Amino acid sequence: METTEQVLKGKVALVAGATRGAGRAMAVELGRAGAVVYATGRTTRERRSEVNRPETIEETAELVTAAGGTGIAVPVDHLVPEQVAALVERIDREQGRLDILVNDVWGGDHLLKFGQKAWEADLRDGLRMIRLSIDAHAITSHCALPLLIRRPGGLLVEITDGTEEANTAHYRELFFLDLAKYGPIRMAWSLSHELREYGGTAVCLSPGFLRSEEMLDHFGVREENWRDAVAKEPHFAIAESPVFVARALVALAADPxxxxxxxxxxxxxxxxxxxxxxxxDGSRPDVAGYFEEVVHGGRAASAEDYR
Incomplete structure (x- = not known):
């Protein structure tokens, strides 16, 4: 299912953390499916966030509109409740509804320092990761869910790295990152109970080995020649573009x-x-199967067997 029809026309979505990577792709594919998409983040054409990358929310909104939707960029720090509340009030004032809420806020990769025990890590950096992944998501849900539940059928999607099964089976080798990435899984589980009586759905969605802009830069490649990075990192052969998880989101949103x-x-x-x-590229990369059976299980197979 590639989105060729505007199956979400008339729907309103908020993608919290839509500056780049999976968030940008999800915003664009929601737009391609016909939705009005509010794309939020901290990096604008006037100001960069602590992540210090060039992608901006204005670019994301323009891509949404070019894809066939309506993209609206709103600078928001989702750790500031007043800014999130003002965003939701604006969506209510301008659209009168919210059908899809995507909690994709992160921006903590620059804080990662592997090889440290919990007591050796920089506590300030560790707590910042938790705030970015847990507090920001909780604040956004607190402010936005009253508008989402106004109409039956609302969809909340938490974005993280890894599923419950994957994150409980394998330690992420960094205490604070482990906590940060498991939080959204539990939030989706908890909120699924609270949304049930309103006909709402809460799901935690994870990309696989994501070919984000930052990851491509890390390997010194572009999307057009991403396979050149496999020589440096063989497991990158299972990598997926941000569009893959974005199409997963649209499939969920369009499913009655x-x-x-x-x-x-x-x-x-x-x-x-x-x-x-x-x-x-027409493939269906199965990162879970590849890592469980080949990387951790020792099966003699290549990434191409899992695409």
């Missing part, structure tokens, strides 16, 4: 029976098997 996923955590590849969408 999406409540079957409520409370669960899934990889984009898990949903691809059900909904039939592909990545931009």
């Amino acid at each position: 029976d999406r409540q079957r996923w409520s409370g669960k955590s899934v990889f984009s590849g898990d949903l691809a098997k059900v909904y039939g969408f592909t990545d931009v």
Whole structure:
């Protein structure tokens, strides 16, 4: 299922953390499906966030509109409740509804320092990671869910790195990162119970090995020649573009029976098997299967066997 029809026309979405990576791609694909998309983040054409990358929310909004939707960029620090409350009030004033809430805020990769025990890590950096991944998501849900539940059928999608199964089976080798990435999984589970009586759905969605702008820069490649990085990192052969998880989101949002996923955590590849969408190259990368069976399980197979 590639989005060729505007299956979400008339729907209003908020993608919190839409500056780059999966957040930008999800905003664009929601727009391609016809939605009005509020794209938030801290990096604008006038000011960069602590992440210090060039991508901006204005660019994201323009891409949403170019794809066929309506993109609206709003600078928001989702750790500031007053800014989030003002954002929700604006959405209510301008649209009178909110159908899809995507909590994708992160921006903590620059704080990662592997090889340190919990007591050796910089406490300020560790707590900052937790605030970015847990506090920001909780604040956004607190402010936005009253508008989401106004109409039955609202969809909340928490974005993280890894599913419940993956994150409990394998330690992430950094205490604060482990906490930060597990938080959204539990939030989706908890909120699935609270949204049920309103006909709402809460799902935790994870990309696989994501070819984000930052990851491509790390390997010194571009999307057009990303496979050149496999020589440096063989497991990068299973990498997926941000469009893959974005198509997973649209498939969920367009599914009238999406409540079957409520409370669960899934990889984009898990949903691809059900909904039939592909990545931009026509493949369906199965990162969970590849890492469990090949990387951790020792099976003699290549990444191409899992695409």
